Amino acid sequence: MCGILGIITGPNGDLLDESRVLRMRDTMEDRGPDGAGFFRHSQVTLAHRRLAIRDIEHGQQPWISQNGKYAFVYNGEIYNDDEITKSLSENSVQLRTQCDTEVLAEAWSLWGRACLDRIRGMFAFAAVELRTGKTWLVRDRVGMKPLFYAAIDGDFVFASSIAAIRMHPRFTSQPNLATISHYLQTLRITLGRDTVFQGISTLLPGEIVSFQYPDLNSDFYWVPPTQTTKPRLEFEDAANQLGDSLKQTVQQHLKSDVTVGMMMSGGVDSNTLATLVRQETGSKMTGVCGGGVDNLSTNESGSDFEYARVCASHLDFDYSEVRITSEQYLENWQSLVGKLQSPLATPTDTIIFNIAKHLKQFCGVALGGEGADEAFCGYATQHWSGNDFDRAQCMDQLNDQQQIEFKNGLNQQYGRDNFSSLAEHYLASNGLIPWSAQKALFRPEYYSDEIPQSINSHYQQMFDAHGNIPSAEKYAGVLISVNLESLLRRLDTATMAASLEARVPFADHVVIENAVQLPHHYKIDLAPSEKSPWLNSLALSQRGSLRSKRILRSVASGLMPAELAQRPKMSFPTPLPRWLSSDWQPWIKEKLASSDFANTLFRPEALAEVANFPDGLSLWKWPLINTILWGDQCFN
DSSP: OEEEEEEEEOTTOOOOOHHHHHHHHHTTGGGOBTEEEEEEETTEEEEEEEOOOSSTTSOOSSEEOTTSSEEEEEEEEETTHHHHHHHHHHTTOOOSSSOHHHHHHHHHHHHGGGGGGGOOEEEEEEEEETTTOOEEEEEOTTOOSOOEEEEETTEEEEESSHHHHHTSTTOOOOBOHHHHHHHHHHOOSOBTTBOSBTTOEEOOTTEEEEEETTEEEEEESOOOOOOOSSOSSOHHHHHHHHHHHHHHHHHHHTOOSSOEEEEOOSSHHHHHHHHHHHHHHOSOOEEEEEEEOSOTTOOOTTSHHHHHHHHHHHHTOEEEEEEEOHHHHHHHHHHHHHHHTSOOSSTHHHHHHHHHHHHTTTOSEEEOOTTHHHHHTOOHHHHHTHHHHHHHHTGGGSOHHHHHHHHHHHHHHHSSSOOSSHHHHHHHHSOSSOHHHHHHHBOGGGOOTHHHHHHHHHHHHHHHTTOSSOHHHHHHHHIIIIIIHHHHHHHHHHHHTTTOEEEOGGGOHHHHHHHHTSOHHHHOEEOTTOSOTTSOHHHHHHTTOEETTHHHHHHHHTTSOHHHHSOOOOOSOOOHHHIIIIITHHHHHHHHHHOHHHHHHBOHHHHHHHHTOOGGGGGGHHHHHHHHHHHHHHHO
16 A cells, blocks of 8 residues: 655646655655655656555565556555466566566556456556656546546646645645535535545546646546346355355455454454455454444443454454544544545544554554445445335325325435435435535525536436436445445545555455346345335335345355344444534534634534534534534635
8 A cells, every 4th residue: 555646747847846746745654654755757756655565675666667668656456466477477578576566567568558457456556658748547446546636737746645736836725615515415525526625636436547738538447337137147156156256355355465454343244254364364363343432341232342252253363442432533533634634434434543553553454344335235225215216206006005104204214205316316315414404504605506406417427327227226336336435435544544554355346246247136125024015215124124235144144153144234333423412512512613614614603503403413513523624624
């Protein structure tokens, strides 16, 4: 894992002073505490911070290809580098190191962008043709590694972090109001390519951007495959195939020259991963579970801690726990916003950061279970809620009593019983602060009806791209595109803030491709015992009638005791709603009243109302306070 930086200066532009470039680079020291590099050729400037994981003695960057044609800065891991090395050797390319950086460089030099079809891994890198200055930026298929870019007064700048780009002396920071509005609604800190800063863009998963002054172009070298309508395999055969695929993927993800550990949650994803690791290595591993607690001595029954402990004991792992109090959480929360120069994506960011800090004492790499919920439909209510939209469009297929029950359920879940578009329904079912509340929150000069219209349009285009399939299946595709990328960015930023590399076998693109092509009912379906299948998704979930992650649980059931294979989803929970409405209430009131950024962007009377929200609306404070913390640090 590393931090990369590049500046391609226009033909007549002045190069930035080297000391300024080094300060930009070193904003990413947490991403790469083990080494630093700098390279300049004509109008090309590259810099790098290294976290040494593979071939510790070599791999320093920026890296120059053997033929001297290309320079590279690279962040990531290539898991199938052995087979690529073999192919290079068959083409008379002999490598000098055991470092996957050299594998990438020589693969690009030999095959160009076609090498991407061969690579299995997580990565964000830049390849620069030194003679012409033409630059390619590439991000991995599902967005495990971040990469941002900006055009700044004749310079094309890219980096692993927003903070590095903002250090450019001619960059002027301005908030992107549409992205902020989107964040308040969805907790997603990007909107397509747009970040929370005007002028700073992110590469999308599977995207390749090429730049040759002054032209910028982009396209995609990978998109998730489409849903299969007919089973290619019977359920049992598909489960066996998935089990074999996961074993191979875990084997590849264990490749490291430093110790590998695990973030454990006690859920089926984590337990499956831990069991496969134990089978593959035949030895103990360090496992850590973490969560927010009100009392450090509390032993919560049914919690992540209990189930992670059971799993660790079952596998004979070296296990420990990280318990974060409200005071520790608040301190780390504010620190992370400052480090990342971005609002936090989810309340779990701070928990993961504390787990990563603890694991870093024992390991250089940690495995995590992200990706399984998106790939195998683990969010029962969300993954079923597309059926609510479809049923609402054909209500006449229900009898009068069923219509009454269904409409009542919709109003309870969404606050209404009709929707004009799938995008509108999706945002209502996956959002916090709705547009109507945002209109009352923002000062009128900073908010217009065009903002929600543009966001709705963005999502509707994603749904339309899936063609004529049931809405629940469209939801599954969009959750992979949007939710998974956000969670992986969260994992990357939280672990890299602790200088720990995180790997996510469930988000391997081969696993994702195979999962997407499974019939939807292999991943989630309705229990045959349910007598009222017309009910809304929340009601069905509360009744225990939605069977999520069916095929993954089937694999897990063959690996571990039933209590570990069938445990419902939790995901490092915290007492956040209670902290927001009680422990932190004085601090929140003071922050809302005193923040210059908040009182410039939002109506003071609305902020005063938010400060006194009832417990049921306390989670609305989370994205709002994040936005204010970010604004106070970046614009005051």
